[in-house]
Structures are given as structure tokens and as C-alpha cells.
Amino acid sequence: MLKILVVDDDPNILELVSIQLTQAGYAVQKASNGFEALEIIEMDYPDLVVVDVMMPGMDGYTLTRKIRSTTDIPVLLLTAKGELADKEKGFLSGSDDYVVKPFEPKELQFRINAILRRYDKAVDAFIQAGPLNINRQSYEVLVGNKILLLPLKEFELLSVLASRLNTVFTRDILLERVWGYDYEGDEQTLNVHIKRVREKLQKLTPNVKIATVRGVGYKLEVLE
Incomplete structure (x- = not known):
């Protein structure tokens, strides 16, 4: 947090x-x-x-x-x-x-x-979260020799969550950071993107997951 x-x-x-x-x-x-x-x-x-x-x-x-x-x-x-x-x-x-x-x-x-x-x-162009390596220059997500290419909003969402492991980001903060503070849509957009990123992460590695903090928001966890 x-x-x-x-x-x-x-x-x-x-x-x-x-x-x-x-x-x-x-x-x-x-x-x-x-x-x-x-x-x-x-x-x-x-x-x-x-x-x-x-x-x-x-x-x-x-x-x-x-x-x-x-x-x-x-x-x-x-x-x-x-x-x-x-x-x-x-x-x-x-x-x-x-x-x-x-x-x-x-x-x-x-x-x-x-x-x-x-x-x-202004953070470094490379973010590491356990086995996950995020390249903010090439917009690639890597685990070993596996490469995952995400749509821009999904990539930005994962990057924000990965920038601070185990930190809970509220729904409002995620919407503002990824879609902008003047975004006029609803939380359903965030829910859909979280679901998509979760499904793709699960296929890439079982050791990194997006956890829901009920009533607050989401955080990225690295499992042992």
C-alpha cells in the first residue's frame, strides 16, 4: 500500500x-x-x-x-x-x-x-516480479524464454501492479493511472482487464498472481 x-x-x-x-x-x-x-x-x-x-x-x-x-x-x-x-x-x-x-x-x-x-x-524501464520480467521499452513480458505480448492497457495495468509487489492498489488508483483521472467509464472495464491479465499470467507462470483485496482493490503476489 x-x-x-x-x-x-x-x-x-x-x-x-x-x-x-x-x-x-x-x-x-x-x-x-x-x-x-x-x-x-x-x-x-x-x-x-x-x-x-x-x-x-x-x-x-x-x-x-x-x-x-x-x-x-x-x-x-x-x-x-x-x-x-x-x-x-x-x-x-x-x-x-x-x-x-x-x-x-x-x-x-x-x-x-x-x-x-x-x-x-520515471521508474526503470525494466521491472522484475519473481520470475516475471517486464520490459517497458519493448512492451514484452518474459518468463525464461517465454514471451507474452499484451494489449497496451493490459500491459500498463500489469506494470503498475508489478511496480510495487504486495502493495494494494485501489480500483480508483488503477483506473486513474492506466486510463487517466478524467476517465468517465465504470469499474467493469477494470474488472475485465484484470480477468484477462490473470488468465494470461496463469498460462505463463503459476508463481505470479493478481490477488483481490475485497472492498479495496488488487495486488500482485509472487508465490513460493
Whole structure:
């Protein structure tokens, strides 16, 4: 499950954002200030950090610079300021996006998913999941000398699942990452593609399977 660290000195905002992201299928870590956030990052590397700009002791811009000076963790800034100069300061500090309070919960989720999707595209061109080797350049899936060629959406779906073994991806996240956040279809499309990839994987190797996490989504498992 993808981990998101939320940093805000306002306990109400911290709880609100945490609940929303937990419901979206993320594992949420919480910090009430920049110093606490840096300690959490050092101990347990999150996939993304949501940072409030106006915090005492260490503001969000400073925290963002510190995060980006030593890691490649993406950062999304939350702030009550919407002026162009403030946005510029946020991006210059190294943030990936900027959301102005008050914000629609869905907008925050869309922007987080879009950032994570961009970072997924920067992953190595080759993904290994047990005996499965995925070549994102040639769009081939290999097990030993067996080659599987999948339609594009099926290939992208398998690549997302294989990029983080045993990580549960929610249905919404999979739809947004493979079909785009503006996709207007329904979950049946995802169900059909999951079924097709499962059937093809089973023929290729019995050691890799897509598991259903009821009420949440799917994850890729490598069996012993």
C-alpha cells in the first residue's frame, strides 16, 4: 500500500486529510511539524508528502527544500495563499504541485494520483516480479524464454501492479493511472482487464498472481 505523509500543525486539517486519503486506499502517516516529519522520513520512507506551508518553527517551503535536498520523494504543498508569487516560491523550493485551501477533497486526491503517476513513469524501464520480467521499452513480458505480448492497457495495468509487489492498489488508483483521472467509464472495464491479465499470467507462470483485496482493490503476489 502506498504511504503518504501528511504534515500540518492544524489538527483538524491533519485529521481531515488523513481520513480522506485513508478512504482512498493510502497508508497515512501524520506529523504536526517539519522536524517530526523529517524524523518520520528518515525512519520510514513515504511515497509522497503533503505539506502545509504555514507552520511554526519550520515552514513548508523550508521543509520541502530539506526533503528534496536528500530524497526524490514528491511533495504537494497545502496553503491558504493563492498568489502567483507564493506558488512560484513553492515550486522553486522543489514542490511538485500546489493546492490552495479551502480545497475539494477530490481535487487533492486527483493531484496526488497525478503526481504518483508521473513518478511511476520515471521508474526503470525494466521491472522484475519473481520470475516475471517486464520490459517497458519493448512492451514484452518474459518468463525464461517465454514471451507474452499484451494489449497496451493490459500491459500498463500489469506494470503498475508489478511496480510495487504486495502493495494494494485501489480500483480508483488503477483506473486513474492506466486510463487517466478524467476517465468517465465504470469499474467493469477494470474488472475485465484484470480477468484477462490473470488468465494470461496463469498460462505463463503459476508463481505470479493478481490477488483481490475485497472492498479495496488488487495486488500482485509472487508465490513460493
